[in-house]
Amino acid sequence: MPVATAQSSLDVDQPTLPVLLEGEARQRETDAISFQFADLIRSKRCFLRAAWTLNREGIILLKQAVSTEHLNNLNQKIRKLLKNVKRYKTSGIDEIAYLNLPDRRVLKGYNNFVDADKAVINYRVKRPDGRSGSDAGMIDIFHPERLSTDMDVLIRQALHEDLIGRLVMAASLTPVEVKCRNLYLNNGVSDTRGYHCDGRSLKFKSFVFLSDVHRLDIGPYCYVKGSHRNKTSWKRSRHFNASHGISTYEYSQLEGEAALPMLASAGDMVLSSQRGAHRGHPQHPDASRSVLVNMYSGGLGSLLPFAT
Numbered sequence: 376m377p378v379a380t381a382q383s384s385l386d387v388d389q390p391t392l393p394v395l396l397e398g399e400a401r402q403r404e405t406d407a408i409s410f411q412f413a414d415l416i417r418s419k420r421c422f423l424r425a426a427w428t429l430n431r432e433g434i435i436l437l438k439q440a441v442s443t444e445h446l447n448n449l450n451q452k453i454r455k456l457l458k459n460v461k462r463y464k465t466s467g468i469d470e471i472a473y474l475n476l477p478d479r480r481v482l483k484g485y486n487n488f489v490d491a492d493k494a495v496i497n498y499r500v501k502r503p504d505g506r507s508g509s510d511a512g513m514i515d516i517f518h519p520e521r522l523s524t525d526m527d528v529l530i531r532q533a534l535h536e537d538l539i540g541r542l543v544m545a546a547s548l549t550p551v552e553v554k555c556r557n558l559y560l561n562n563g564v565s566d567t568r569g570y571h572c573d574g575r576s577l578k579f580k581s582f583v584f585l586s587d588v589h590r591l592d593i594g595p596y597c598y599v600k601g602s603h604r605n606k607t608s609w610k611r612s613r614h615f616n617a618s619h620g621i622s623t624y625e626y627s628q629l630e631g632e633a634a635l636p637m638l639a640s641a642g643d644m645v646l647s648s649q650r651g652a653h654r655g656h657p658q659h660p661d662a663s664r665s666v667l668v669n670m671y672s673g674g675l676g677s678l679l680p681f682a683t
Contacts, residue, residue, distance in 0.1 A: 390569070390615070390621075390625075390627040390628070391627070391628055391629055391630035392570070392629055392630075392634075393570070393599055393629040393630075393631075393632035393633050393634040393652070394632070394633045394634070395591075395597070395633075395634050395636060396633050396634065396635050396636065397591075397636075400633075401635065401636060401638075404600065404633075404635050405436060405635065405637070405638070407428075407432075408428055408432055408434060408435045408436055408600070409435070409436045409437075409438060410424070410425045410428075410435060410436070410437055410438065411437075411438050411439065412437045412438060412439050412440040412535075412644065413439065415437060415538070415542075416538065422542065422545070423545065425437070425542060426542055426545035426546040427546070429542070429543070429546040429646060429648070430546040430547065431601070431604075432600045432601055433598065433600060433601060433602065433603035433604070433647055433648040433650070433651040434598045434600060434635075434637075434645065434646070434647040434648070434651065435645070435646050435647075436637065436639060436643060436644070436645055437643065437644040437645075437646065438640075438643050439640075439642055439643065440533075440535060440583060440642060440643060440644035441533045441583055441641075441642040441644070442642065443641075443642065445529065445532065445533060445642075446533075446585060446641055446642055448529055449526075449529045449530070449533060449585060449667075450585055450586075450665070452523075452525060452526055452529065453558070453560070453585070453665065456468075456522065456526075457514075457560075460474065460476075460496060463476075468496075471493060471494065471521070471522060471523075472493055472494040472495065472496050472521075472522060473491060473493065473494070473495045473496070474496050475495065475496065475497040475498055476498050477498050477500050482495060482497075488517045489517065489554070489555045491517060491518065493518065493521055494516060494517060494518045494519055494521045494522050495516070495517040495518065496514065496516050497514070497515045497516070497517065498513075498514055499511055499512065499513045499514075499515055501566070507566055507568075507569075508566065508567065508568035508569060509566050510561075510564055510566065510567055510568065510655070511564065511566050512561070512562060512563055512564045512565075512566075513559060513560065513561050513562075513564045514558075514559075514560040514561075514562075515557060515558075515559055515560075516557060516558040516559075516560070517555060517556075517557055518555070518556060519556060519557070519558040519667075520556055530556060530667060533583050533667055534556070534581060534583060534667065534669045535644075536553055536669065539581050539644075539646065539669070539671070540552075540553070540671060542646070543579050543646070543671050543673075547577060547579075547673065549577055549673040550673060551577070551579065551671040551672060551673040552671065552672065552673075553669060553670070553671060554578075554670040554671065554672040555669075555670045556667075556668065556669050556670075557667075557668040557669075557670075558665070558666075558667055558668070559664075559665070559666045559667075559668055560663075560664075560665055561594055561655070561658060561662075561663065561664040561665075561666075562658075562662075562663045563658055563659065563660040563661060563662060563663075564594065564655070564657070564658050565657045565658060565660070566657070567594070567654060567655045567656065567657050567658075568654055568655070569625060569626075569627075569654055570597075570599065570625070570626040570627075570629055570634070570652040570653065570654045571622075571624050571625045571626055571652070571653070571654065572602075572603075572609075572624050572626065572649060572650050572651060572652060572653070573624070573649035573650075574624060574649070574650075575624075575650060576672065576673075577650075577672065577673040578648070578649040578650070578670065578671070578672050578673075579646060579647065579648055579649060579670070579671045579672075580646070580647060580649055580668055580669065580670050580671070581644055581645070581646045581668070581669045581671070582596060582637075582644065582645040582646075582647075582666050582667070582668055583642075583643075583644045583666065583667040583668075583669075584639050584640065584641050584642065584643050584644070584645075584664075584665075584666055585641060585665035585666060585667060586641050586663065586664055586665045587639075587640050587641050588637070588638055588639050588664055589638055589639075589640070590638070591636055591638075591656060592658060592659035592662055593658060593659070593662045593663075593664055594655055594656050594657060594658035594662060594664050595636040595637050595638055595639070595655075595656050596636075596637045596645060596647075596653065596654075596655055596656075596666075597634045597635065597636050597637065597653060597654050597655070597656050598634065598635055598637065598647055598651060598652070598653045599626070599629060599632050599633065599634050599635070599651060599652040599653070600633075600635055600651075601651075602626070602629075602632065602650075602651040602652040603648040603650040603651035608626065608628060608629055608632060608652070609626075611628035612625065612626050612627045612628040612629075615627050615628050626652035629652060632652070634652070634654075636656060649670075
């Protein structure tokens with residue numbers, strides 16, 4: 376993979392993007408971080424290899440984490456949910472969830488979504504100030520497991536929280552806990568946020584794909600492998616951002632790096648350190664993608680070199 380150059384942030388006057396891997400290079404880099412989920416369960420050696428890879432690269436792909444039957448049951452529940460949202464005035468969903476519709480906002484602020492006492496169905500809309508990266512058109516459901524007993528069972532089984540929590544702890548040597556579960560429903564979302572990190576505290580996310588993401592125009596999750604450990608690109612971005620009025624956690628200086636689009640099949644799971652540079656790739660207007668997401672958080676540092 377390309378390696379970041381020693382170029383100073385003083386030598387550039389605009390954000391720089393990584394190369395997006397494709398073809399044989401993309402497949403080779405994906406294979407290097409891929410593990411069969413069944414092997415992870417029955418083989419201690421596989422489990423430790425996966426933990427080591429997660430520590431070194433910041434991301435792994437766990438294949439066939441959820442069965443086809445389980446996916447069908449979950450997707451059926453989601454389709455019914457969306458129908459109830461469309462007819463919320465008579466369906467009763469307004470009583471079990473906060474509905475933030477494009478023309479009806481009842482709850483504001485990410486922290487309020489995370490701390491809500493029931494599910495939050497949040498339709499993302501364009502920002503009033505016109506800034507990019509709004510993910511407009513995406514339906515982001517916080518705490519989807521609270522929508523019904525059936526959803527709770529299906530979601531928790533799909534996320535494999537006990538095993539994934541132990542895997543994250545083995546990779547970071549830090550105990551973690553589930554912070555928030557989300558369901559991302561993307562349909563033709565083109566205004567996606569650029570490369571960024573989710574803060575510098577110890578945080579991981581698992582992404583269970585509920586639909587196939589086999590092409591770039593469907594909007595795969597993209598990640599710069601090793602960036603969670605790369606002090607150079609982080610410092611260059613931080614200095615550039617401070618002098619150009621850009622948010623602290625944007626990865627604006629990624630020249631010489633390579634980003635890996637995580638193409639995957641329904642039922643696969645991606646697990647990544649959110650300190651690393653990542654983004655969702657913009658979608659074709661007719662594309663759709665459904666992903667179940669879980670956030671694991673721990674302390675401010677770890678015994679292994681995740682901290683910058």
